[in-house]
Amino acid sequence: MIRKVRLYTPGPTPLLPAAQFAMAAADMHHRTPEFKALYTKVLAQLKVFVGTKNDVLLLSSSGTGAMEASVSNLTSPGDKVLVLTAGKFGERWTGLAKAFGCDPDVLTAPYGQTFDLAQVKAALKPEHKIVFMQSTETSTAVRHDVEAVAKIIKESGSQALLVVDGITGLGTTHFDVDGWGIDVLIGGSQKAVMIPPGLAYMSVSEKAWAAMETSKNPRYYFDLRKERKNAVKGESAYTPAVALVAGLGAALDYIAGQAGGDLEKGRIALVNNAIVNAAATRAGLVSLGFTLFAPTAPAAAATAVAVPEGMDSGTVVKALKSRFSLVTANGQGEMQGKIFRVAHLGYFDYLDTVAFLAAAEHIAKDTLGLPVEFGQAVAAAQRVFAAQAASS
């Protein structure tokens, strides 16, 4: 039988065909009027997609490059910062802060959980120049409450900047960037925007721009002030990943096109799409007897599933791959073997969810030996879908 390769991984995610074609066709030089028009259009679209009046910049790197840019542009050696971490990507903030000579205080939540807000409040000190966090911790598929953390910072009278890795959060979570006061919000191309990795984007507030005037860490390739100056002219400071920019433009056009050309509405629809698919997936998996790894604060970007004690989650990942060419993600670091993750972010639809659950039924039955009635996970998802359709 034919088995189509299907990515259900939380980045790279399935590619939008229109973006694939745009990438392949992008035989363009980056200092031409054609490219400048494209770049200007994409930067304007990204502001709407992020949902902010702040500048949004593009960097030719993975999302980690934009995380580094946040640290190198906003800090000086010796700065006290607060890192909120509950997984591998939170730990990356700590690593970055240390690499650039900062002195991080680290508030940790256990893997699979989000932060106790009272602890966040207690951890925040007047000397913290920045609070770093994820909006979604991809390694555990947990959603953190950025709005609440922003409120804690504001109400405490702290002058700290709030820097948020929204790499899997953007396009799967509703943000009010300017209203809440997110100073930096970071996205990546291989996530909800449906194109391959290689581009990062980030919104930067006026307060963050002001902080850069006095920060002393070295930066060159990721010099945000240089990017800002060039962006006004429709250019990047250094040669941009032209094909990916073309793909990104096509993807943002598609997202807008899903809502009659209104990108803001399209973004909201995309987030809701992930939320419903995630809810349907959770219902289906729970109906099979799987345990959710992050039951209290599950992300819409992806669902993390714990396998029974003594079992290896890699077996599930491998079986889905070998029987259905269906690519899911194992846990990372110490979660390897304990969980597997299935994504809902970007170019996923309801029928993808149903198809995944049908495959999961076979694996639950044959690989894990669970008692399965064929169709039960699918039916659980269908009930979620029907209820959502009825209510909207």
Place this chain on the structure above:
Amino acid sequence: MIRKVRLYTPGPTPLLPAAQFAMAAADMHHRTPEFKALYTKVLAQLKVFVGTKNDVLLLSSSGTGAMEASVSNLTSPGDKVLVLTAGKFGERWTGLAKAFGCDPDVLTAPYGQTFDLAQVKAALKPEHKIVFMQSTETSTAVRHDVEAVAKIIKESGSQALLVVDGITGLGTTHFDVDGWGIDVLIGGSQKAVMIPPGLAYMSVSEKAWAAMETSKNPRYYFDLRKERKNAVKGESAYTPAVALVAGLGAALDYIAGQAGGDLEKGRIALVNNAIVNAAATRAGLVSLGFTLFAPTAPAAAATAVAVPEGMDSGTVVKALKSRFSLVTANGQGEMQGKIFRVAHLGYFDYLDTVAFLAAAEHIAKDTLGLPVEFGQAVAAAQRVFAAQAASS
């Protein structure tokens, strides 16, 4: 009439169709066996393409990212380094060295010229930890003599590392990386390897690896030791630009395929292709009365052409674009308006050269008012081609 858009710019360069298709089709996750096999293959091919036994690493960034990696991984604040500069990209080394707190001595050659080797010898001091240079200065289309500089370093008894930006030099110049002693040699994807921008690659010698053990500048996204550790497992430290890696693999296959599957021979043929096309272009342009901007050390990557005093080179660039959809590059910085540049690197063939020269004849006649006999530049190029064919 139909006018096909044709890039004659020294990066981005024309895309190889097989690479475009590979990019578009690269719906892959980067932690799968399929991608690891691809990544391992591409890294091995890059060693042959660069022509070295040293490690070759890939970075998801433009070439400037790899230039930054050379500085941030190999230096500590206060280090004395020597920068050889003769154009905009040489000046980038100076900017990078200063951004990371180094103390650069700068030896400058005028735009359009290469270095006086006696001056290089005199400038090199025992305290210099690194010598930074270009192999081809793209902004002036000048070829620098890397072999001679390497020899000066060796014979002086200096312990300095030699770090070479070969972004347009690779695939247009013959290098003996290990024989000459090039410690770092940097390439970029949008150049001779025929794919869009967004990937950089670099070879790193054992001597350079040793230097990293004690260097103190901060690096994270561009941490070369982390990349080296991951490369052994067929992985990158952070999410790589998957589609571009797939495109690069297809392009390196093509280059090998041009020489019966032998990538080393294919690379040599690619370099010779650029050399002959550059020579033919120079002959054609000189026959029309144009002045070469870099007559003594012309690069094979691109040819820089000076327009007559009082004339704006932008007029030529615009006329080639509007009449023939042919994209060339203006001068950069203070060379803007004084020169235009036409490229030969990567996926260019002899018929591209002839076609360009026919277009240049029209522009020379109509835009610049030069006395032109139709076919004269083409014929001059044909004589170069015929002589080369006869001698090989």
